[in-house]
Amino acid sequence: MTDDTAADKADERTDGSRRSGMASLANEDFSVIDAIGGPRGVIESMLPGVVFVVLFVATRDLQITVMVAAAIAVIQVAVRLVQRQSVLGALTGVLAVGICLVWAWFSHDARNYYLPGFLINSFWIIVLAVSLIARIPGIGVLVEFIRNPATDHFRQWLAAWRSDRQLLNAYMIVSGLWIGVFALRLGIQIPMYLTNHVGWLGTARLIMGVPLFALAIWVSWLVIATPLHRHRIEERRRDPQAERTD
Helix, strand or coil, X not given: CCXXXXXXXXXXCCCCCCECHHHHHHCCCCCHHHHCCHHHHHHHHHHHHHXXXXXXXXXXXXXXXXXXXXXXXXXXXXXXXXXXXXXXXHHHHHHHXXXXXXXXXXXXXXXXXXXXXXXXXXXXXXXXXXXXXXXXXXXXXXXXXXXXXXXXXXXXXXXXXXXXXXXXXXXXXXXXXXXXXXXXXXXXXXXXXXCCCHHHHHHXXXXXXXXXXXXXXXXXXXXXXXXXXXXXXXXXXHCCCXXXXX
């Protein structure tokens, strides 16, 4: 749920027991490092963007910049394949980078590398705002679906966590927090886009990608940790045999 796709990719770690991105909020043993994909995930997430902004500012050659950034993204996937590691997150990152690069290439404007990010942030502001109005907070839906996928009996599944007032309030607060994160990105980056400050725009995009995501998801966990833990205990008390994904 960020414009820095590798930051919010929800692929699992190689041991299959840890989730990254927003999905990490469903982990009973939360870790910010796991949430951002570990050191390697951070590098894979940020490297194409760093190369794009640095190379374009240095050369002002959009074609070379796009080709080099694209090559780096592809190499990252190839390295994972050679090492026989999970490539889902890397492929997701390549797809996102590819969309940005194609947009910049065909528009002949380096600024448009960042345009898909604006659209993604705007989309999530709308989705989360609507979910708050409906009092079905989007972050709550995400976390609860990961913990216990609603394959049937959707109304019962929804009521099971929405009836927990403390947990519902926590999810409402966190959903509002993420609206603020996405709005902050747009508020700072769009003026740079409109004034054609590509270098500053790229720098802001990097700072407000993984670093801001890490801060926001840590705060999110602080808000939901206690009510979610209590909710888990109550679930297990009511149904000790229940099998859950968390």
